[in-house]
Amino acid sequence: MNRNRMSVLLFLIVAGAVPEVHAQVNGKSLAEKLGYARDARLLIVHADDVGVTHSVNAATIKALDTGLVNSASIMVPCPWFPEIADYAKSHPQLDFGLHLTLTSERVYYRWGPVASKDKVPSLLDENGYFRHDWAATTKIDPKEVELELRAQIDRAYAMGVRPTHLDSHQYRLINGGKELFEVFLRVLNQLQPGVTEFVIHLAFADDEMKAATRERDTWGAAWRQRDFDFFTSREFRQLLQDQNIKLVTWRELAHAVLQ
Amino acid sequence: MNRNRMSVLLFLIVAGAVPEVHAQVNGKSLAEKLGYARDARLLIVHADDVGVTHSVNAATIKALDTGLVNSASIMVPCPWFPEIADYAKSHPQLDFGLHLTLTSERVYYRWGPVASKDKVPSLLDENGYFRHDWAATTKIDPKEVELELRAQIDRAYAMGVRPTHLDSHQYRLINGGKELFEVFLRVLNQLQPGVTEFVIHLAFADDEMKAATRERDTWGAAWRQRDFDFFTSREFRQLLQDQNIKLVTWRELAHAVLQ
Numbered sequence: 001m002n003r004n005r006m007s008v009l010l011f012l013i014v015a016g017a018v019p020e021v022h023a024q025v026n027g028k029s030l031a032e033k034l035g036y037a038r039d040a041r042l043l044i045v046h047a048d049d050v051g052v053t054h055s056v057n058a059a060t061i062k063a064l065d066t067g068l069v070n071s072a073s074i075m076v077p078c079p080w081f082p083e084i085a086d087y088a089k090s091h092p093q094l095d096f097g098l099h100l101t102l103t104s105e106r107v108y109y110r111w112g113p114v115a116s117k118d119k120v121p122s123l124l125d126e127n128g129y130f131r132h133d134w135a136a137t138t139k140i141d142p143k144e145v146e147l148e149l150r151a152q153i154d155r156a157y158a159m160g161v162r163p164t165h166l167d168s169h170q171y172r173l174i175n176g177g178k179e180l181f182e183v184f185l186r187v188l189n190q191l192q193p194g195v196t197e198f199v200i201h202l203a204f205a206d207d208e209m210k211a212a213t214r215e216r217d218t219w220g221a222a223w224r225q226r227d228f229d230f231f232t233s234r235e236f237r238q239l240l241q242d243q244n245i246k247l248v249t250w251r252e253l254a255h256a257v258l259q
Numbered sequence: 260m261n262r263n264r265m266s267v268l269l270f271l272i273v274a275g276a277v278p279e280v281h282a283q284v285n286g287k288s289l290a291e292k293l294g295y296a297r298d299a300r301l302l303i304v305h306a307d308d309v310g311v312t313h314s315v316n317a318a319t320i321k322a323l324d325t326g327l328v329n330s331a332s333i334m335v336p337c338p339w340f341p342e343i344a345d346y347a348k349s350h351p352q353l354d355f356g357l358h359l360t361l362t363s364e365r366v367y368y369r370w371g372p373v374a375s376k377d378k379v380p381s382l383l384d385e386n387g388y389f390r391h392d393w394a395a396t397t398k399i400d401p402k403e404v405e406l407e408l409r410a411q412i413d414r415a416y417a418m419g420v421r422p423t424h425l426d427s428h429q430y431r432l433i434n435g436g437k438e439l440f441e442v443f444l445r446v447l448n449q450l451q452p453g454v455t456e457f458v459i460h461l462a463f464a465d466d467e468m469k470a471a472t473r474e475r476d477t478w479g480a481a482w483r484q485r486d487f488d489f490f491t492s493r494e495f496r497q498l499l500q501d502q503n504i505k506l507v508t509w510r511e512l513a514h515a516v517l518q
Contacts, residue, residue: 053467054368054466054467054470054471055466055467057470058466058470079338079368079369079370080367080368081369082366082367082368082369083367083368083470086366086367107341107345108339108341108342108345109313109338109339109341109342110338110340110341111338114387115376116375116376116377116378117374117375117376118375118377118378119375119377126417127414127417127418128373128410128414151387155386155387158385158386159386204466206465206466206467207313207314207317207463207465207466207467208312208313208314208465208466208467211313211316211317211342212313
């Protein structure tokens, strides 16, 4: 995706209208545009939150190496962004997007805006970090949102990242808990024709990640280790093969839809 | 130390004159003011860089628990500051100071100013982080230094830290390498009367710390694990006892000198 196309998507996101990938493009189905049969079942296995900790970076890189996780998005304001930016720069074939970030949701480990704090006061808490979350009553200035998102995209480009897609942090929750494997298996066994995205959260349940997420289990260290274990497993690979599910990337989608 | 006294020290540091603790106070030696014999050998074992990573925080807390490391200073701009601020707030008896920070010296893991970026441009690199280091030719605006240091102190107070002392990041290097234990032992065996400070750098050589410091060995993960191993060892405790070396804190010094 080039920067002009990204600007269009950015405006849509700032306006609250996350762009949908339509199933029909110029009379052809999206699957056909991507070079597959009309009723092909296509899957993006997408790792969120890259850059947030070293543990997330290490688990994501290891998962991408298996080929079973084939797309990921990066949080530019986070302390470990330079590590993954360096990796993305030296692996330009990989499908890295930007995980646009306007909150800092943890308690013991935090980050703030890329833009100058004076320019984005509505996004900040009393200590100068991003807010933990946004309530219905939180007054956010949309101009400050746009300024901050542009600053994140500018830093990503300046540090060598060429993102294939944009998505946003802390707006989706597919599932969690002990029956996660069974849920994944059921969804995969019943996958419908067209393109489906699994949004997963990878990390190792190591000391850093346990400490960074220790105030609650949601998207915590154990949860992320379970995602890693399932989506890099032989069972997942076998299931894709048995069900004839093909992996596609945001880069391929952008090429098919936006060209 | 109260905030007015801290302001005095802050001005001295901004002006480049790090305040010295004089051996003579009102005719009494500092050791006497501290309640010891005139020729007592007093030692502060001081852990730097707290807040920089979870690994540093965890190692420092464990070392403080032994009583053999008895003072530490905190880096407010770093991502793991909230974790150690919470700990300092709930352990007000401990001797925590602020490790005033104007650089972000690593490659894959970085941080920026507490002040608004627009207000401190001379402290920033092209990506909005603190500079990796300062060369003789680097043009730094002293007013921006003062503004940033005040912002760090303000955030520390706002988040519950009551610092007993101030020092500065990246200006001292006592030693390193494989013969570190022998150097420590030699210095301790030859310790002179008066107050000596050992500035040490603690962390565990775990995945987070190895990744955060992997571009060079200086102050790296292995170095910090060695500091931890020595200064929490039975040998060090025994040596303090054999040599009749007493541990004192910056809190006690501030009380003796500034009261």
